Amino acid sequence: MASLRVLVGCKRVIDYAVKIRVKPDKSGVVTEGVKHSMNPFDEIAVEEAIRMKEKKLASEVIAFSCGPTASQETLRTAMAMGADRSIHVEVDANQAEIIQPIHIAKLLSKIAQEEKADIVMVGKQAIDDDCNQTAQMTAALLDWPQATFASKLEPAEGGLKVTREIDGGLETIQVKTPTVISSDLRLNEPRYATLPNIMKAKKKPLAKKKPEDYGVEIKAHQEIKKVEDPPTREAGQKLETVEELVTKLKDGGFI
Amino acid sequence: MSSSLYRTVSGLPRLFRKKPCLSLNQRHIFTGSCIDASDGLHDDQVQIQQMARNFADNEMAPKMKEWDQEEYFPRDVFKKAGELGFGAVYCREKYGGTGLKRLDASVIFEALATGCVSTTAYISIHNMCGWMVDEFGSDSLREKWIPKLASMETCASYCLTEPGAGSDAASLITSAKKDGDHYVLNGEKVFISGAGATDVYIVMCRTGGEGAKGISCFLIEKDTPGLSFGKKEKKVGWNSHPIRAVIFEDCKVPVSNRIGEEGEGFTIAMRGLNGGRINVASCSLGGAHASMEHVRNHFKVRKQFGQTLENFQYLQFMFADMAAALLASRLLVRNAAEALDNTAPNAVPLCSMAKLFATEECFKICNQALQMFGGYGYLKEYPVQQYFRDSRVHCILEGTNEMMRLLVSRDILKER
Numbered sequence: 001m002a003s004l005r006v007l008v009g010c011k012r013v014i015d016y017a018v019k020i021r022v023k024p025d026k027s028g029v030v031t032e033g034v035k036h037s038m039n040p041f042d043e044i045a046v047e048e049a050i051r052m053k054e055k056k057l058a059s060e061v062i063a064f065s066c067g068p069t070a071s072q073e074t075l076r077t078a079m080a081m082g083a084d085r086s087i088h089v090e091v092d093a094n095q096a097e098i099i100q101p102i103h104i105a106k107l108l109s110k111i112a113q114e115e116k117a118d119i120v121m122v123g124k125q126a127i128d129d130d131c132n133q134t135a136q137m138t139a140a141l142l143d144w145p146q147a148t149f150a151s152k153l154e155p156a157e158g159g160l161k162v163t164r165e166i167d168g169g170l171e172t173i174q175v176k177t178p179t180v181i182s183s184d185l186r187l188n189e190p191r192y193a194t195l196p197n198i199m200k201a202k203k204k205p206l207a208k209k210k211p212e213d214y215g216v217e218i219k220a221h222q223e224i225k226k227v228e229d230p231p232t233r234e235a236g237q238k239l240e241t242v243e244e245l246v247t248k249l250k251d252g253g254f255i
Numbered sequence: 256m257s258s259s260l261y262r263t264v265s266g267l268p269r270l271f272r273k274k275p276c277l278s279l280n281q282r283h284i285f286t287g288s289c290i291d292a293s294d295g296l297h298d299d300q301v302q303i304q305q306m307a308r309n310f311a312d313n314e315m316a317p318k319m320k321e322w323d324q325e326e327y328f329p330r331d332v333f334k335k336a337g338e339l340g341f342g343a344v345y346c347r348e349k350y351g352g353t354g355l356k357r358l359d360a361s362v363i364f365e366a367l368a369t370g371c372v373s374t375t376a377y378i379s380i381h382n383m384c385g386w387m388v389d390e391f392g393s394d395s396l397r398e399k400w401i402p403k404l405a406s407m408e409t410c411a412s413y414c415l416t417e418p419g420a421g422s423d424a425a426s427l428i429t430s431a432k433k434d435g436d437h438y439v440l441n442g443e444k445v446f447i448s449g450a451g452a453t454d455v456y457i458v459m460c461r462t463g464g465e466g467a468k469g470i471s472c473f474l475i476e477k478d479t480p481g482l483s484f485g486k487k488e489k490k491v492g493w494n495s496h497p498i499r500a501v502i503f504e505d506c507k508v509p510v511s512n513r514i515g516e517e518g519e520g521f522t523i524a525m526r527g528l529n530g531g532r533i534n535v536a537s538c539s540l541g542g543a544h545a546s547m548e549h550v551r552n553h554f555k556v557r558k559q560f561g562q563t564l565e566n567f568q569y570l571q572f573m574f575a576d577m578a579a580a581l582l583a584s585r586l587l588v589r590n591a592a593e594a595l596d597n598t599a600p601n602a603v604p605l606c607s608m609a610k611l612f613a614t615e616e617c618f619k620i621c622n623q624a625l626q627m628f629g630g631y632g633y634l635k636e637y638p639v640q641q642y643f644r645d646s647r648v649h650c651i652l653e654g655t656n657e658m659m660r661l662l663v664s665r666d667i668l669k670e671r
Contacts, residue, residue, distance in 0.1 A: 018286075033287025037305075076302060192310055195340030195353045195363075198302050 003059035004177060006049040007112050008083065009104065009122035009134065010065045011039040012074040016127055026226045028097065038074045041123025043081075045183040047190040048153060049121055050082035057155055060084050062115055066107055068096050072206060080193035080201035087111060087207045091218055095211075098220040103211070105137030110214040112142060117178065119160075124149050124182040135182035145175040148182040284548055290578045292365060292544060292585070300362055303355075307363045310339065311370025311541075316638075319371035322495040323641055326487075328452045329374060329495060330410070336378060337407030341367070344382050345530070346389035350401035357530060358592040361537040365585070368541025369548075372645035375541065377496040379534035380448050383527050384411035384457045388474065391515035391523050396474060400455065410453040413531075414444040414501050415524050422658050424459075425467040425521055429503060431460035436510050438462070438473065440481070440503035446652070450499035451484040453477070458501070459520045470520035474512045481506030492644030529595060529603060531653045532610035536588045539617035539649045542642040543581050546624035549639055550574065553628055570627060577620045584613035604666035611659035614649035621646050 014020065015035040023030055038046070052058035063078035063086035065071040075086040089107055091099065112120050120142075125132035139146035145159075151170065152163035159176040165184045175181075193201070211218050239245050249255045285291055293301045314332055322329055336342065344360040346352025355363075360382065368375040385404040388396055403409035420427040429442025440460055447456070456475045463469030475482060485500030515523050554565040554574075564570055591609035594602040621643040625632035632639050650656045 015286075019284075035286035073298065073302070076298070080302065080306075192306055192339050193302070194338065195303060195306075195344070195355065196348075198299060198306065199354075201302075202299060 004052070004057060004118040005060045005062065005116060006052060006058045006119045006121055007062050007064060007108065007115060007117035008042070008045050008049045008078065009108060009120070010042045010046060010063050010071075010074050010078050010086075011104075011123070011126045011128075012036050012065060012067050012071045013039045013126055013128040016040055022227055022229050026228060028224065028227050036070065036073075038077050039123050039126045039128075041125060041127070041183055041185070043123075043190045044185070044187050045121040045123050045181075046078045046081055046083060047188045048150075048183060049119075050191075051188065052119075052153070053082065053084075058119075062087065062117070064108065064111060065089070066091060066099065066104055066211075068093055075206055076201050077193065079204045079206075080198040081191060082197070083204075085205040085207070087115075087209060089209045089211055089214070091211060095218045099218060100221060101131045101133035101137055102221065103216060103218050104134050105141055106216045107211065107214055108134070108138045109141040110216065112138070112178070114214075119177060120144075120180045122180075122182050124184050132182075135180050139180035142178070142180065144178050144180050146180045146182075147173060147175045149184040150181050151184045151186040153181070153187070284551055285544070290544070290547070290582050292362075292540075295589075296362065300359060303359060304362050304366050306339070307341075307366035308369065310336070310341075311367045311375075315367065315370030315374060316545075319374070319495075319641060320635070320638065322371060322374060323492075323645075324494075324635065326494045326497070328377075328449070328497060330407075330452075332374065333378065333381075333407040333410060336367075337405060340405070341378060342381065342407040343385040343389070343401060343405035346382075346385050346401055346405065350389060350397040351405045352385070352389055352401055353405070356592075357533055357595045358589055360530075361533050361588055361592040364534050364537035365541040365544070365588075368538040369545035370541075371495060372538050372542040372642060373493045373495040376493060376535060376538045376645070376649075377449060378407075379538060380413055380531070381407065381411050381453075383531045383534065384413050384455070386530060387457055387472065387514055387523055387527050390526075391472070391519065392474070393511065395511065396514065400474070404455075409455055410449060411455045411457060412447050412449040412453040412501075413527070414447050414450075414456050414458040416446050417443060418445050422655055424524065425470070426465075427459060427461060427470065429458070429460045431462045431471060431473065431508070433462070433510070434507075437507045438510065438513070440473070440475070440506040440508060442503050443485075444501040445485075446488075446498055447501045448493070448498055449496050450501050451487065452497050456482075456501060457514065458503075459524050462517050462520075467521035468518050470524070471517045472514040472520040472523045473508050474514055475506070475508050479506055479508065491647060492641070493648055528653055529606045532606045532659075533588060533592045533595060535649050535653045536584070536591075536610045536613035536617075539614045539646045540581070540585050540588060542646045543577075543584070543617035543620040543624075546621045546639050546642045547574075547577060547581065549637075550577075550624045550627050553631075564627070573623060573627070577623055580616040580620055584609075584616045588613050601666065604663050607654070607659040607662040610649075610653065611656045611663065614646070615656060618643070618646050618650060 015037045021030045049061045061083040063075050063083040065075050066089040122135050135148050147162035149165045150162050151165045154161040156174050161174050164171045340353040343352035344355050348354035364379050388400050417427050431438040431440050454477050458473045461469050462471040481504050483502045488498045557564045587609040591605040594605045624639045625643050628639050631637050
C-alpha cells in the first residue's frame, strides 16, 4: 500500500469571502485587485494528500495548477502546507478566461501518466464556476475508477475504501488504485502552513510548463454570452390575514 | 413634536432590534485598496501575512470578546501559535527560533492583532523575552529555553518597571547579591504582563553601583522559592493576560541563569524595548485596521435619514483621514523595523518615532471608529470598543510616548 504518488489539483480562485462584482460590460466578474486564494475544496484535497504522506500511505505529493503566473502563489501555499513539489502549467490572461474543466482534465490525465501518479485528487468543485466536472472527466480520460465527494479515505486491499457524501446520506465504496478522488467539505480541516514551512516552500521545486508540453490545446468550446448579478431581493410585505396571503399567492401564480 | 417624541421613545428598543453586522464576514475587505496591508511586501511576506490573518480570523477574533470579559489567558491558542512559529519569530533558527526579521514580525503582529490586540501584545512580549535569551544568553540557556519558548509551552514575562522606577528605568533598586554560585534577589517589579500565569521571568536587577551600568539581567523560573506575585490588577483593556507585581524575597537564582554579563542588563533591556516598541506599534496597526474594517461594514448597512452611512460626506472625509493616518503609521513602523533589521545608527529614534506616532494615531482611529458606530460602539457586544480600550495602553507602555518624544528630540538636537 505504501509509496503511492498523489497528484493534487489546486485552482486559484477569488477568495470565498470576497463580494463578487460583475464587470460593467457583463463579460465576466472583476478579478483585478481582488483577493485570491486556493479553492477551499482543493485545499482539503491537498491536506488529505499530506495526511496520507504523514501516515506513510503516500510517498510523494505533487501539486498542480493551471493558470496565469499568479497561480504559482497557490502552488507555494500547497508546498508550504506540505506538498513536495509542483507543476505550473502557465497560460496567458486571455487563455485563462476560457479554460474549462475538459482542459484541466486533459492536463491532469497527461501529467498523471507522466508522473506515474497512483491517485489524482481534486476538490469536488471550484467555488468560482462550480462546475464539478474535472474529477469525473479525468477519470474517464484515464479510464481509472473514480470516487467523488469523498468525506473519508481509508486504505483497503489493492486500493482505498472511500466514504462518499450522496443525497441520501453516506455511501461507502472501494476503489482500486490508480484512481481519481474528489474531496467534499467534511473530508478534513486543512492546517495552517507553519512559518518555517512557508520559508522552506520557496526552495521546493516548481516546474514551469505550457499546455503544449502536454499536447493540450486551450480552445473554447463554449462562449460566455453574458454574466449578470443575481436579481436583487424585493422588499416584502406584511399581511393581516390568511385570505390576503392566499390571494397574493394566487395573483403571483404560485398556487 | 411628534417626531422628537418618536425618537425618544423608540431609541432604546431599536438599539436592540436592528443590530448592525457583528462579524467580519467580508474578510480582507481592504485588499487592493490604498490601505491594503500587503502593499509593498515580498511574496513570502504576503504568504506569512495571510497565514497570520487566517489564524487571527479563525482562532482569535471569534473569542476576543470572551477573553476580554472572562479575563482569560488563552494558553490553548498560544500553543497553536507556537506550533506555527509565532513564539520566537525573530530568534535564530539555530536554537529553535523561526529566524525571521523584525519587519516580518511587525507584519505578523499587525495581522494577529486584528483578531485580538491584547492577546497579540502578550505574544509580542513573549517574543521579546525569547529574543533576549537568544541574543544575549549563554548557549546552555539558549538550548534549554528557546525550543520551549518557541513552542510557547513555556510562556515568558518581562520585568523592568518598579514602583519607583517607571520612565526612569535606570533607577531600579531590585537587588541581586552574588553568593557563591547563586544570586540572591530582593525587591519588587510592577505592571508585569502575564505575571502569575507565565512560567519564566526575565528580570532586570541591580548587581553593581547606581545607574544603568549597575544592572544585570536574569532568567527566573516561576517555582523558584522566594518568588511571589501581587494581586491581579483590574485594567481598562489588555484583559486577556493578567498584570501583577512580581516580588522577590531572598530569591536564589543560579549564576548560570544570568543573561549576558554583569552590568549588561540595561543595554539588554533597552535593545529589547526597541523591538518591543515596533511590536506594540504593530499591534496598534492591527487594531486600527480591524476597526476600520468594522466601520466599513457598518457604513454599508446602517441607514439613517433614508441613506446608508457611506453616503454622508462628513463620515467619508473622516474615514479618509483615518485611512491616511493608518497608512502613515504603517509606513513609519515598517521603516523603523527595517532600520532595526539593518542595525541603522538612527534605529533608536526611528523606533521611538514610529511607536509614538502609530500608537497615538491608531488609538485615535479606534476612537473615531467607535464614534462612527454611535451608541452601538459603546456596547461591549461590538468589537470597536475593545480595540479602543486595548490600544489605549500602547501610548503608555514600552516607554511612554513622552519618553519617545524625548528620544526623538534628543536625536535631532544632538551636535553632529
